[in-house]
Amino acid sequence: xxxxxxxxxxxxxxxxxxxxxxxxxxxxxxxxxxxxxxxxxxxxxxxxxxxxxxxxxxxxxxxxxxxxxxxxxxxxxxxxxxxxxxxxxxxxxxxxxxxxxxxxxxxxxxxxxxxxxxxxx
Numbered sequence: 001x002x003x004x005x006x007x008x009x010x011x012x013x014x015x016x017x018x019x020x021x022x023x024x025x026x027x028x029x030x031x032x033x034x035x036x037x038x039x040x041x042x043x044x045x046x047x048x049x050x051x052x053x054x055x056x057x058x059x060x061x062x063x064x065x066x067x068x069x070x071x072x073x074x075x076x077x078x079x080x081x082x083x084x085x086x087x088x089x090x091x092x093x094x095x096x097x098x099x100x101x102x103x104x105x106x107x108x109x110x111x112x113x114x115x116x117x118x119x120x121x
Contacts, residue, residue, distance in 0.1 A: 023049070028056065042083070042114035046070070051105045058108075070110060072101045079110055 019025055024032075038061070046059060052072045061068040071078045079096040100106075 028054075040068075042112065044112055046110045047107070049105060049107050051103065052101060053103050070108075075099055075101055077101045077108065081112060 024030075040061070048058075050058065052058070055073055056071065058070040058072060058077075059068070060066060060070075065082075066080070067082045069080050077098045077100070079098075080093065082091055082093050084090070085092050
């Protein structure tokens, strides 16, 4: 089932279950999808509460290729970001692995910032 989430056609959802005062419960094949292009700033923060009971993808920003993704793999949160290095035009890739992705409720904050014209951290 795909349902208009905002009434404006910007976001659709595929079958996550709404829970009172707690957001949505996602199964393995549930998703929220933007129906319009979204370009985050190079300085941004993604914050969510999650109880991940299995491995899987938490967030993805992609078009013909993946630019940003967060996965839970075993006991780790794994972040991959890609950006264009302005000094040489290369499409760079950075990884971050953080231990502690257990089966309990956790507040996860992923912050990305542009320290200078050539790097993101």
